[in-house]
Amino acid sequence: xxxxxxxxxxxxxxxxxxxxxxxxxxxxxxxxxxxxxxxxxxxxxxxxxxxxxxxxxxxxxxxxxxxxxxxxxxxxxxxxxxxxxxxxxxxxxxxxxxxxxxxxxxxxxxxxxxxxxxxxxxxxxxxxxxxxxxxxxxxxxxxxxxxxxxxxxxxxxxxxxxxxxxxxxxxxxxxxxxxxxxxxxxxxxxxxxxxxxxxxxxxxxxxxxxxxxxxxxxxxxxxxxxxxxxxxxxxxxxxxxxxxxxxxxxxxxxxxxxxxxxxxxxxxxxxxxxxxxxxxxxxxxxxxxxxxxxxxxxxxxxxxxxxxxxxxxxxxxxxxxxxxxxxxxxxxxxxxxxxxxxxxxxxxxxxxxxxxxxxxxxxxxxxxxxxxxxxxxxxxxxxxxxxxxxxxxxxxxxxxxxxxxxxxxxxxxxxxxxxxxxxxxxxxxxxxxxxxxxxxxxxxxxxxxxxxxxxxxxxxxxxxxxxxxxxxxxxxxxxxxxxxx
Amino acid sequence: xxxxxxxxxxxxxxxxxxxxxxxxxxxxxxxxxxxxxxxxxxxxxxxxxxxxxxxxxxxxxxxxxxxxxxxxxxxxxxxxxxxxxxxxxxxxxxxxxxxxxxxxxxxxxxxxxxxxxxxxxxxxxxxxxxxxxxxxxxxx
Numbered sequence: 001x002x003x004x005x006x007x008x009x010x011x012x013x014x015x016x017x018x019x020x021x022x023x024x025x026x027x028x029x030x031x032x033x034x035x036x037x038x039x040x041x042x043x044x045x046x047x048x049x050x051x052x053x054x055x056x057x058x059x060x061x062x063x064x065x066x067x068x069x070x071x072x073x074x075x076x077x078x079x080x081x082x083x084x085x086x087x088x089x090x091x092x093x094x095x096x097x098x099x100x101x102x103x104x105x106x107x108x109x110x111x112x113x114x115x116x117x118x119x120x121x122x123x124x125x126x127x128x129x130x131x132x133x134x135x136x137x138x139x140x141x142x143x144x145x146x147x148x149x150x151x152x153x154x155x156x157x158x159x160x161x162x163x164x165x166x167x168x169x170x171x172x173x174x175x176x177x178x179x180x181x182x183x184x185x186x187x188x189x190x191x192x193x194x195x196x197x198x199x200x201x202x203x204x205x206x207x208x209x210x211x212x213x214x215x216x217x218x219x220x221x222x223x224x225x226x227x228x229x230x231x232x233x234x235x236x237x238x239x240x241x242x243x244x245x246x247x248x249x250x251x252x253x254x255x256x257x258x259x260x261x262x263x264x265x266x267x268x269x270x271x272x273x274x275x276x277x278x279x280x281x282x283x284x285x286x287x288x289x290x291x292x293x294x295x296x297x298x299x300x301x302x303x304x305x306x307x308x309x310x311x312x313x314x315x316x317x318x319x320x321x322x323x324x325x326x327x328x329x330x331x332x333x334x335x336x337x338x339x340x341x342x343x344x345x346x347x348x349x350x351x352x353x354x355x356x357x358x359x360x361x362x363x364x365x366x367x368x369x370x371x372x373x374x375x376x377x378x379x380x381x382x383x384x385x386x387x388x389x390x391x392x393x394x395x396x397x398x399x400x401x402x403x404x405x406x407x408x409x410x411x412x413x414x415x416x417x418x419x420x421x422x423x424x425x426x427x428x429x430x431x432x433x434x435x436x437x438x439x440x441x442x443x444x445x446x447x448x449x450x451x452x453x454x455x456x457x458x459x460x461x462x463x464x465x466x467x468x469x470x471x472x473x474x475x476x477x478x479x480x481x482x483x484x485x
Numbered sequence: 486x487x488x489x490x491x492x493x494x495x496x497x498x499x500x501x502x503x504x505x506x507x508x509x510x511x512x513x514x515x516x517x518x519x520x521x522x523x524x525x526x527x528x529x530x531x532x533x534x535x536x537x538x539x540x541x542x543x544x545x546x547x548x549x550x551x552x553x554x555x556x557x558x559x560x561x562x563x564x565x566x567x568x569x570x571x572x573x574x575x576x577x578x579x580x581x582x583x584x585x586x587x588x589x590x591x592x593x594x595x596x597x598x599x600x601x602x603x604x605x606x607x608x609x610x611x612x613x614x615x616x617x618x619x620x621x622x623x624x625x
Contacts, residue, residue, distance in 0.1 A: 071496055073606030073622050097601040097624045136524070136596035137564060137589050194562040205599045206625060244561040247601040247624075251554050254605060258543050271605035415495035416598075416625065445597055485599075 007047070013067075013464045017051055024269065025054035030062040030401075032468050037067050037460060040413060049076040052269045056081060058088015058278070060343050060350065064402050066357050067464040068411030068456060072096070074272035077356035077412075080405045083278065085338060085349045089266065090283045091275035092253040092290070094353030095336050099249060099290055100297035101208075101241030102332040103409075104174070105380045105391060106305060109324025111232040112214040114316065115480060118438070124212065125438050125481035127311045132210055132304060133202040134485035135442025140201035142303060149193050150185045152200060156295030157330075160302035166327075170302060172369050174330040175359060178298040180337075183291035188245070189252050192289075196245025196296055201303035203240050205443055205485030207450060210308060211237045211382075213389065213477040223375040223393055223474045227328050235477055236312070237389060238304050239382055241334065246293035253286045278351055287336070294335055301330060328391070329378035333358045333408035341403050352403045360394030360406035360471050379471055383410045383458030385439065385450060385484070386432055389477045390462050397469025406470040407462070410455035419454035420445055441484035450484060488616070491519035496622060500598075501607070504619040509545070510572035512610070512617045513552055513580060517570040520553050521586075523623060524560060526597045530568040532585030540580050546610050549619060550603045552580050557600055564589035598625055 008016045010030075015038060017029030029050035033041055041047060046069055053075050054063035060082050069078030074093025081094050115121055133140050142163075144152060152159045157171055157178025171178045203210060215233045218224045229235070242249075257274035260266075260282045266275060276282035309325045312318065336353045343350075361368055361377040368377050376393035383389045398404050414422065428447045432439055441447055465471045494501035502519045506512030521530070538555040542548030559565040567584035574581045589596070601624040610619045 070498060072498060073604040073624065077498055093605075097604075136599040137560075137591070191558050191562075195558060197562075199561075247561075248558065251557075251602045255542075255547075255551065258547055258605070262543070271608055274605065412498045415498075416500065417493070417495050443597065 013468045017047060022051040025051055027054050027059050027062050029054055029065065031065045031069065032464055032470070033067045034460065034464055037456065037464065040456065041069060044071045046071040046076040049074070050079065052273060053079055053081050053094070055268055056083055056089055056091060056273060056275060057266060058083040060084060060348065061403070064405065066407040067461045068356070068407045068409055070411050070413070072355065074270055075353065075355040078407065079355045080357045080402055081353045082341065082350040082403045085278045085351050088278055088351065089275035090278045090286060090336060090351050091273055091353065092250050092257060092286055093272040093274060094355055095250070095290060096334040096355050097247045097250040098241040098334055099246035100294035100332045101334045102297060102301065102330060103237060103239040103380045103382050104301050104305060104330035105328040105378070106236040107228050107326050107328045108234045109322065110234045110318070112234060112480070115212070115234060121438050121481050124311070124315045125440050125483060127315045128210060128308060128483045129440040131307050131311050132483060134205065134483060136205045136485065138202050138442070138485065139198040142201040144197050144200055149197065152299045153185045153188060153292035153295050154183050155179055157298040157302040160299045160306070165303045165306035170327045173327040174298060175332055178302065178330065180291040180294050182288060183295050184288035185292055187285045187289035188249060188292045192245050192248035192252060195248045196243060199243040199245065200296070200300060202243060202300070203304060203483070203485050204243060205446065208240045208485055209385065210304065210483040211385070211479050212481040213237060213479050215475050216388065216478040217476040219473040219475060226371065226375055227378065227474070228326070229475060236308055237380065237382060237477070238301055238308065240297070240301055240304060242293040242297035243300065245296050249289045249293040253289060256282050256286070290336060294332065298330070329380060331358050331380055339403070341399070350403065352405070354405055356408050357405045358408045359404055360392070360398040361404050362394045362396045362399055376472070379406055381407060381409055381458065381462060384452040384455035385479055385482045386435065386437060386452030387458065390458065391474045391477065392462065392471040393474055395469055395471050398471065402470055406465045410458040410461060412454060413456050414454040416449040419451055420448040422453055423448035423451050437479050438481045439484065443485060446484050490515040491522070493523065499622055499625045501620065501622045505616045507616055509575050509617065512619055513549060513572045513575055513582065514570040516549060516553055516619060517556055517567055517584060520556055520600065521567045523598050523600055524596060525566050525594055528595060530566045530586050530594065532568045533587050534585070536565050536584050538582055538584065541578055543578065546608045548575070548578060548580050549610065549621065550605060550608065553603045556584065557602065566594060600625060
């Protein structure tokens with residue numbers, strides 16, 4: 001691919017959209033990708049969304065996009081935008097509907113062999129499927145009273161631990177301790193509460209999943225050892241978000257922001273980027289509600305993790321001491337956080353919007369749990385269900401270039417309908433079983449929509465962020481069993 | 486040949502709808518049908534019970550988003566699956582209408598896709614020919 005006036009190649013893994021790319025851009029766009037990934041990105045027309053995000057008032061640095069980027073709405077999926085809290089805006093479109101969609105990685109003290117052969121693994125995945133509510137329209141086992149709703153929104157994963165679904169160590173190993181301060185339930189509508197009332201402790205559908213894996217390859221022995229993981233160790237990965245509560249918070253907020261852009265005279269190329277000044281009633285209310293939704297999601301993943309632990313202990317007939325179940329880390333990848341970063345040598349308070357992107361703080365960062373400060377923040381990168389996932393750690397390059405951010409996964413390559421068409425005539429279930437991966441899912445079309453070919457190659461994505469200095473590879477994980485909605 | 490009421494369009498991660506109608510009320514009714522096609526597919530949902538929706542918007546496209554958002558909320562909170570719709574009033578930033586359908590029953594209804602919300606991305610209502618046409622993107 002030839003760079004031209006429109007896109008400049010800065011390095012084998014970094015491209016620039018200059019401000020001349022689209023009139024109205026306040027800063028350039030920077031895309032992290034190699035040539036091959038860049039071809040998909042150009043075909044999918046998501047560069048336009050990188051350019052559009054650069055219109056946001058108060059944006060600093062650049063409108064960033066990670067190598068797993070693809071077409072979304074407002075920001076592209078894989079987008080990172082930082083705006084000054086002093087005089088910039090906050091945008092729900094920079095976060096998305098599934099507020100704090102995120103992923104956690106759990107380590108165990110058992111090796112792959114302990115899971116047994118195909119029949120034993122099928123029993124295990126059947127038991128997970130029966131225990132964990134999943135799929136469109138599913139209801140959870142946790143029924144929240146109005147008082148509980150407020151506690152979930154204010155305490156996040158801490159509420160779940162108070163109910164007995166985990167330990168305080170789990171909170172230490174969760175981004176933000178599993179709870180953003182400044183959540184105000186009064187900012188959350190009754191509609192959002194009703195949508196979330198019966199969905200606490202549900203997996204969701206689409207690309208949400210619970211996966212049993214094992215460590216296939218270790219790249220960084222020091223970090224892996226610190227995380228208590230070695231080749232063959234069984235892990236569990238859980239990907240889910242804020243469910244209907246978060247979706248409604250975003251819906252409600254967009255209505256408010258639509259009025260706000262008119263009120264504050266903000267001109268935008270995409271209505272989905274609707275925003276308000278960070279320091280406005282509208283901006284503050286969105287942040288307060290977004291934090292409630294983020295906390296709901298952390299509570300959700302905490303509950304899901306607890307039930308997965310119970311199933312593993314029961315089916316494998318292991319005591320807690322033998323299973324040695326422990327949370328490695330939990331990361332959010334659809335969120336806006338208030339963080340301090342150096343921009344042109346000056347420390348600034350910024351609203352860092354990550355939409356399909358993950359925080360990746362480097363070694364020494366004071367916000368990291370003490371045990372991890374020497375190696376950096378764990379970054380959990382789920383791949384598609386047929387290949388592999390990765391555990392990375394944050395690196396210094398991320399703080400210098402991307403406001404401490406990196407990719408979040410494999411990123412879609414095919415639309416859902418294109419994936420279903422490509423899966424016709426194939427038995428994706430059987431193809432995966434032949435690779436030793438056992439799937440249970442609720443939706444009839446989920447396996448087709450989520451087939452491995454629908455996604456970019458996660459190894460290529462991870463290679464770009466590691467070459468760009470945004471993260472370091474720690475280990476690669478191979479799936480054994482997957483539950484999807 | 487019957488003119489189309491709506492058509493699904495593809496985006497990489499989500500889905501869009503193109504919707505047609507002779508009048509604004511029909512456009513909104515067809516949009517709701519299109520939404521439920523994404524959620525529950527072509528399977529027959531019987532018009533056994535009735536739900537009413539009121540919504541407001543800053544302009545007509547925004548009103549369409551609000552209208553569909555109300556139906557998504559009803560699905561999530563009450564399991565309502567709509568089969569047919571009638572708009573009683575649309576204009577002046579408000580819409581009022583009724584949907585007939587059923588409550589979701591696992592085993593009897595097979596749900597296809599979770600719609601998280603209606604985006605404002607590429608949102609448009611125009612009249613390219615004698616019919617109105619709307620375009621919107623759903624977040625899946």
